[in-house]
Amino acid sequence: MAGSSFGNIFRMTTWGESHGKGIGVVVDGCPAGILLDEVKVQAYLDRRKPGQTKYSTPRKEDDAVEILSGVFEGRTTGTPVSMVVYNKSQKPKDYSAIAECYRPGHADYTFDQKYGFRDYRGGGRSSGRETIGRVAAGAVAQEALKELGVDVYAYTRSICGINIDESTVLRENIMKSPLYMPDLEASAKAEDALEKRMHEKDSAGGIIECIVKGMPAGAGEPVFEKLDANIAKAVMSIGAVKGIEIGAGFGAAFSSGSANNDSFYNDADRGIIKITNNAGGILGGISDGSDIIVRAAVKPTPSIASLQHTINKTGDNIDIEIKGRHDPVIVPRAVVVVEAMVASVIFDMLMASMFSNIGLIKKFFNM
Amino acid sequence: MAGSSFGNIFRMTTWGESHGKGIGVVVDGCPAGILLDEVKVQAYLDRRKPGQTKYSTPRKEDDAVEILSGVFEGRTTGTPVSMVVYNKSQKPKDYSAIAECYRPGHADYTFDQKYGFRDYRGGGRSSGRETIGRVAAGAVAQEALKELGVDVYAYTRSICGINIDESTVLRENIMKSPLYMPDLEASAKAEDALEKRMHEKDSAGGIIECIVKGMPAGAGEPVFEKLDANIAKAVMSIGAVKGIEIGAGFGAAFSSGSANNDSFYNDADRGIIKITNNAGGILGGISDGSDIIVRAAVKPTPSIASLQHTINKTGDNIDIEIKGRHDPVIVPRAVVVVEAMVASVIFDMLMASMFSNIGLIKKFFNM
Amino acid sequence: MAGSSFGNIFRMTTWGESHGKGIGVVVDGCPAGILLDEVKVQAYLDRRKPGQTKYSTPRKEDDAVEILSGVFEGRTTGTPVSMVVYNKSQKPKDYSAIAECYRPGHADYTFDQKYGFRDYRGGGRSSGRETIGRVAAGAVAQEALKELGVDVYAYTRSICGINIDESTVLRENIMKSPLYMPDLEASAKAEDALEKRMHEKDSAGGIIECIVKGMPAGAGEPVFEKLDANIAKAVMSIGAVKGIEIGAGFGAAFSSGSANNDSFYNDADRGIIKITNNAGGILGGISDGSDIIVRAAVKPTPSIASLQHTINKTGDNIDIEIKGRHDPVIVPRAVVVVEAMVASVIFDMLMASMFSNIGLIKKFFNM
């Protein structure tokens, strides 16, 4: 069944395999008039490129995006925006050894079960490069949200067991840290921990946090198209994500009503605010006007060089070592992906909230 | 925007407010020939009824389901199955005091922001009674899945900080525990903890776990209609759920590749199995044939009798005490709801997986 | 696959068989604040009831609609509006004779092929009574459109080969004619022609025309969610409809560019108008601000008393006579159904057009 589209009003459709001709996305339902060009989109894509830390593997991907449609004289036209990144530097021979086996933690086995065979070349559609399309689409959503005063940004909260210290974080530190952690001290510790993991031929996981500021109240469509439900689907669809929480999240399960409830307060200067934000900005599936807080759990990179037990395609039990240098962690590369997916849902649901009341619709049509 | 439908092929559309005439669901895309009747559906609905423990509030809801269409001579006809539970015992006067204020932790504020007003009678569409439709639809999915050898069941894993001991759990204990915990010792401790919370005029949260056994490999549609992504949306859409995880979940964020990867093994008797199941039965968004493991974090009941600070509709800062007896915990009532949502996704995605390969389609049409 | 929902933002989900407990609809995505009550909806439903002319069969259906949710203090709440009409006067024994055969022109055969069996009681889901749900949903759309200054109305253009004379039609005559023809002379001739058909134990078809006035320009989403494409699907989904055209329709196929093109003209008083309207108000799939003109071809009633050849369920070639009084024409009963479907699409696509330009979205959110 078709599974490569996401969104109701603002919809992305991605395509492409890691070793095919290219990877791309068609962004549909994008309102006309948004300032957009390849430079803007490239800035987001560059945040997913490996090779920026000493621990990631330098595969030298160019990943230059090209806009093929939907933009005219620097603005979106309202017609679909098609973007593509042509694959340049993927050498098939890097992966020939794995063609015959099912790597643990990878989708080799499940793709084979599903389709009857798999494109073994480097992970195909389940490869991390598939996120190129998502990030390009998220870039469009982000540029649109800027016009609406909504700000979406993500960062690494935790890697390899090293957590940021919330009392010392600064947003401007995110881009200074090679791991995108807003706490530079924690970032340094995490880099050391990762170096150690790599020497052990192993990998690490982590947690990504995404914040949405300036979100109007009222977005989200009960009971199934709730804002948090759509965010959950969007983020869980990212490869390697195994958990998602909003606000206090799993912490709420161990809390009490009196501690978890966010009290409302009408402040003389700021208007209606909440004293706490355990709800993470979403109540009853609808945005409440405060910051939206989302966290995603990312599992450790499955590709590790140490010895693993698995089976090959003919069913024999074998031992494998996946040669080559491997990124010991996926998390930093996924930060902009989480941001892209959240931004896309936010933009989609913001537009979807424009029909909640007939009075507002009449006003729109000047009735 | 329409937000009350869920599912692609097997789709539920729910309706109804807690103080309206009734609550119901239309189940669409249900294959013909499934054995279904009101007794079968009622069994699932009864598992959400309060009044079964000494700590829940005896509101004496009848909740007798009636099937209005889609069933003929004991089997589904393939046409929509419409089911309704008429509201009998909801007295509007119970809730008059809250009409003018925004209760912390409830959706009063957000519904008001969204629609311009709200149906203050007891929570309306954001009430727990809305789950009646979900559970009735889930019942249909469950009955269908029985025919396909797929078994979905849920239970309480943790309440008020008391966790089950995985080494002693027995599935048959779930229905013996008033909190639906498969570890009776933990259940007794949890009941005590809840009694204490209630005396403190407070509430507790917990974690629900849902298992799917017998799932064929290959279900899930990359990259956005992944099985875990749809499960995440389905479960997160349940009121009071603030987090969801698959398999090792957030634990994977603190693990290592060598520990988290599930090795494949070809067993002489059982065929291809996995030694561990940190993936929770889903790899690359597609079922891998092993048990699917899902966990949902449920926040503490927002309605507590102790003093809370909030604002009223005209913006004044006020203190309130929500009178009346309140369930100190939502978790047990939500167990069958989580089960229903997971079963619906599983059935939907199983059918969606029938087109992965043209060879299988040809076989279906006897080509 | 689920097939009982229609609409993107404003969505109806219908359910019910002619001989089940009832027939209903859930209207989802309805903005809050629309004036709605059972009396308003009943007025639309009454226009589909048989028994109003001397040629239709008096089955004495009550068809009193009941609103079960989604309305509070006379206005829609923004939550799903569930409406039901309980079946009262359908006697199963009326149809027992047909249980074993496949009536020509009816869906008996196809339903059997599809589901493996059929609910033989009077047509089940393929019965004309299924339109109750559509008309109730269309009523909600109509009431909403009134607030937006959009006027949708339909009438019979042609029955049994007798056409209205466009130069003499008056809108107010529609409700004076038992066949809903705005030309009373043609109406009288058509009644005579129908009487003749009935005596011949035969039936007749006709054409329904639907006009939309006051439609703003800009509604419709190229290239697949065009306004005319959605109208076509909506109207073609009505039972007994075999053709649909917009504006000049099939006439355009025999025309010339110079005759068919509608010239634009800027009139001092009325602003931008079109001299002709062969486009029927839709150009490039988008409304152009002039009247939308839709026509549907309705086939003759399949149930006729004269001798027909067919087969029974075991495959024997048989002759049948469908006893009982039969409506010799479906057309008048379908007029309000065509109107309902067109109104629903119009309302849906009007809302969908609110995102075409980021400037308008910014204005909506007061940016």
Next chain:
Amino acid sequence: MAGSSFGNIFRMTTWGESHGKGIGVVVDGCPAGILLDEVKVQAYLDRRKPGQTKYSTPRKEDDAVEILSGVFEGRTTGTPVSMVVYNKSQKPKDYSAIAECYRPGHADYTFDQKYGFRDYRGGGRSSGRETIGRVAAGAVAQEALKELGVDVYAYTRSICGINIDESTVLRENIMKSPLYMPDLEASAKAEDALEKRMHEKDSAGGIIECIVKGMPAGAGEPVFEKLDANIAKAVMSIGAVKGIEIGAGFGAAFSSGSANNDSFYNDADRGIIKITNNAGGILGGISDGSDIIVRAAVKPTPSIASLQHTINKTGDNIDIEIKGRHDPVIVPRAVVVVEAMVASVIFDMLMASMFSNIGLIKKFFNM
């Protein structure tokens, strides 16, 4: 709102403007294992190219298709198939004169109303070149349908008032006629009529007919996802189509029940057949096993060289002559487009019909 995707299970998403970098499509939900390559797809695309008759305008479009993903070793992989045709020979200066006016019969005005501006270069997204994506997607559907024994083909039934003679048509003549008419005598007459139209600086419309052979009974999902309803939407979405009918179509409106009903007959050799086929292969919205017959009315080409009255962007009433050579007829170019859209719906609905009965689903999963 997103409007560039079509289909439920088998879904196409098109993008591109006539003067942008290219035009393409992403075909999603395509089962793995279908034989596909650029040569196969090109054959379908070539049937839309102008320059094949003496009356069409030789713009020398190359339109070479390139497959960017979803195919591996000659077969579809089950992942999205992205195809693109890069624009080569569109000279912007051809159209500069029309930038400031609203051409009658074109979507200039409506696009402007909708988006706030339009890409004036040659029609942008409303251009006939948009059909490239549809035809490429239809090619995939056609190749899949071949595997399932379903045959979809279309031809011109009527042009400029000249109709084919059904008693003399031969399918093999379609490709011999430059107008794709299966009656070569009518084709010659039509070419003469077109030559005359062109000398008059005018254009002509026509009717396209599409046949589906070998369709199993049971496809189509009542009541809104009926087979005819989806075909109607698919075909009406094609630019220049103003009407669509199934089987007897508008003719049924003037027929009688006894003449219009198709009798069933159990033939000793051929099994269950219908004596006539006024239903056009669809009853109650579900395929009945006989040929599906669809007809589309195509309006005359709006671009004509003769004098027309219109307005310019600043609202002045002006006269224009659209210079350059214009195709006097759209119909032949649209034949493969109608075929593509019908084939896509057929394939989509065939797969959707696989869940009608739980027994068949059990069989599929070997239960």
